[in-house]
Amino acid sequence: MTATLGFGWTYSDAGNYVVTEFLQDEGGPIWTREIDPVNYKPYLGWIAAGNTPANLPGNQFVTFPDGTASTILYPGYIVYTGGTPTYDSAKAAAAATVTAWTQVRATRDSLLAATDYTLSRHVEQQALVSAGKLTATKLTDADILEVQIYRQALRDITLQSDPTAITWPTKPDILT
Numbered sequence: 001m002t003a004t005l006g007f008g009w010t011y012s013d014a015g016n017y018v019v020t021e022f023l024q025d026e027g028g029p030i031w032t033r034e035i036d037p038v039n040y041k042p043y044l045g046w047i048a049a050g051n052t053p054a055n056l057p058g059n060q061f062v063t064f065p066d067g068t069a070s071t072i073l074y075p076g077y078i079v080y081t082g083g084t085p086t087y088d089s090a091k092a093a094a095a096a097t098v099t100a101w102t103q104v105r106a107t108r109d110s111l112l113a114a115t116d117y118t119l120s121r122h123v124e125q126q127a128l129v130s131a132g133k134l135t136a137t138k139l140t141d142a143d144i145l146e147v148q149i150y151r152q153a154l155r156d157i158t159l160q161s162d163p164t165a166i167t168w169p170t171k172p173d174i175l176t
Contacts, residue, residue, distance in 0.1 A: 001026050004042055008054040008079055011062045013087040019043060022074050030074050054079035061092040100163035108157050115151055115175060146172040
């Protein structure tokens, strides 16, 4: 049987939160779910009985510097009694920027890898031309130069200032 242990306010920043219900199946670990505080009768009854929800940080940028941390109330969860939530927007923005650059680099690396075959095929064909086994490569020097310029532009992506507004270079027609 599942039992409600209590409720908490899980903050996404200093002013916004969702109501979290702490539950436990008989003998099992504590688990949580988000509830609708306006229509959920167990929560309304719990509040009417004079109970106060615990405070929970919804992410690493929410803290309760003047609250008291505890894992005793709900083992496995750090909850705070009292305290005003604070949100470090500068750290959150910095983390979002790091994440965005990580995504940009992953895309860039994938686009670079997609050109590797073209260049390696050209090098192999050049070797065959030099050995007299092939009369010419399939790509011209101008084609290869266009691919090399494209690849350099991809490498230079990280020189742009905003990872959320990247101007990607145009893929050469020979790669499409």
